[in-house]
Every structure is written in C-alpha cells, then in structure tokens.
Amino acid sequence: MRIEEGKAVSPSKSPTMADGVERMDNESIKPEKMFTLKKWNAVAMWSWDVECDTCAICRVQVMDACLRCQAESKRDFYGKQDCVVVWGECNHSFHYCCMSLWVKQNNRCPLCQQEWSIQRMGK
Amino acid sequence: MITLSQRLKKQQDQGVLNNRISVRDRLLARELQELAQVLPTNCLVNHDNVNDLSSFMLIIKPTEGFWQGGSFKFGVNVTEEYNMVPPIVKCLTRLWHPNISEGGEVCLSLLRQHSVDGLGWSPTRRLNDVLWGLLALFTDLLNFDDPLNIEAADMYRTSREEFQKKVNEYVIKYAID
Numbered sequence A: 001m002r003i004e005e006g007k008a009v010s011p012s013k014s015p016t017m018a019d020g021v022e023r024m025d026n027e028s029i030k031p032e033k034m035f036t037l038k039k040w041n042a043v044a045m046w047s048w049d050v051e052c053d054t055c056a057i058c059r060v061q062v063m064d065a066c067l068r069c070q071a072e073s074k075r076d077f078y079g080k081q082d083c084v085v086v087w088g089e090c091n092h093s094f095h096y097c098c099m100s101l102w103v104k105q106n107n108r109c110p111l112c113q114q115e116w117s118i119q120r121m122g123k
Numbered sequence B: 001m002i003t004l005s006q007r008l009k010k011q012q013d014q015g016v017l018n019n020r021i022s023v024r025d026r027l028l029a030r031e032l033q034e035l036a037q038v039l040p041t042n043c044l045v046n047h048d049n050v051n052d053l054s055s056f057m058l059i060i061k062p063t064e065g066f067w068q069g070g071s072f073k074f075g076v077n078v079t080e081e082y083n084m085v086p087p088i089v090k091c092l093t094r095l096w097h098p099n100i101s102e103g104g105e106v107c108l109s110l111l112r113q114h115s116v117d118g119l120g121w122s123p124t125r126r127l128n129d130v131l132w133g134l135l136a137l138f139t140d141l142l143n144f145d146d147p148l149n150i151e152a153a154d155m156y157r158t159s160r161e162e163f164q165k166k167v168n169e170y171v172i173k174y175a176i177d
C-alpha cells in the first residue's frame, strides 16, 4: 500500500518519465526545483526498482492475482485463480490481464516503449 | 485532508472485505495517498465529495514565473477505465497561457490517450505525474512553439511585456483567491 522506502531510491534515467524531466534536468534550474525533481524521481522510479516482481500497471506482485482479478474476485467463478504472468521480448513482465488491456490502447511496453511482443507466459 | 485520509484508510480496509470496489478506486485510494505525501505547499487537492475519490480539484499557486500570484483550479476526473486511460483534466480558472485554452483545455502530452512517441499516457503513470506535469506547465513545460492559445503565443513573441501584462490582467480578474 505504501511506497517502500528502501526500494524507492536510485533515480536512474528511464524512458517512461514525463516529458518535463528532460528539461528539468538541465543546469539552469534553481536549487529548490532540484528538490522537487528528486521527490518526483523517487516516486516515478518506484515501479522500476521493483520491476522484477511487481506489475508496473496494477502494482500488485506478478505472482499474485492482478488488481482486476482481485476486484472481480474471479476465484469465485472459476474456483481457481488463473491470472498468469507475461514476459515481453524486452524482458519486462506484467500480469497477462493488465498487459492485454493495455496493448489494445497502444502496442508498446509501458516501461520501455518498445513494440510489445510476448516472449513467454506462465507463473 | 484528515477527512480524506480517513476515507482512504476506510476504503482500503473495506477493500479487503469487499471485492466489489473497482480497480479504479483501488488505484485511486493508493495514488491519492501518494499524492498527499509529495504535494508541494503551493498545491492543494480538494474533494467536493469524499465519497467519490474519482473527481477532485487540484489547485496550483505558482511561486515563480508569469503566473505567480494566481491560484489556478484544475478539475480532475478519473474515469472507470483508469489507468488504461489518462484522467480528464480541465482548467477551471480562466487564464492567458499558450498551452491552456481560454475554455480550459489543457495541452499536456502525458494526458494524451494515444501517442507513439512514448510521452503520452501510460498505465505506469500516476496521479503524481499528472500533478508534476501541470505544475511544469507554469515553468519548464511552458511551450510557445506548439500553442493551444495561438494568440497568447504570438503576443509573447511580439512583446514579452504585453504578454505579462495580459497574464496579470487575467490573474487579477479570475485567479485571485
């Protein structure tokens, strides 16, 4: 539920940052703005540093059922949870449920913006 | 804020018991909490109805730049399809700005639903990103080259003084608390 502080840091560059960041990174910024930027990074990077085990779309561990399946409590209908994990060629992983909804909007990995193609699926 | 936090807490607790809470509301409960944690002092989040997390006002009071001294209200509407679609954001305060129309349309790339350049909406974005994007419209993201309010951008090019004067006029008329 909360940002896990231990994992939140390490503000490395990422392609999913809002377009404001590039410009905010240049030298002409005042100290107080740097502070703001750092705070932003810490939050924006959250999904990056835990990317291996957390779905960056719904932010639930990929090994658990996605937020949607939890909300719809699919377990009740099928008796068993069948929310699988999908890995892209880019090696980013998501819940299959989450990613299949997103590719309908835009067939790119939301983390690295590469064209999305499935490498493997499973648990 | 206390009321909202309590409401968020309550909603999360209920979430464990009641699976009927939508994905959007689950995401919102979390993201609004994060937003409250990083909200700069010149910004305010205001829920008219604490029972409805999906519709709120974001008030920005720029501390520098052309719009300094104004208080600008943005209406944020988070539809049921969130986070597959961006929140709908409208500026409710009239202002003279190249990237915000006088009717309140906001030109911010991360609020665009469809984009191929990677700058548009993505489900990995959060309400925090929306806040920082809107804040940046008053500073770093301010863009005179691809304007929504062409007249405002032209005016800036012709005369910065005239532009600032018109901005001030609007601020005094519409954006003072």
Ligand SMILES: [Zn+2]
Pocket (backbone or CB within 6 Å): A055, A056, A057, A058, A059, A060, A066, A067, A094, A095, A098
């Ligand atoms: Zn997911």
Ligand SMILES: [Zn+2]
Pocket (backbone or CB within 6 Å): A065, A066, A067, A068, A069, A070, A083, A084, A095, A097, A098
């Ligand atoms: Zn699922």
Ligand SMILES: [Zn+2]
Pocket (backbone or CB within 6 Å): A088, A090, A091, A092, A109, A110, A111, A112, A113, A114
């Ligand atoms: Zn990727």
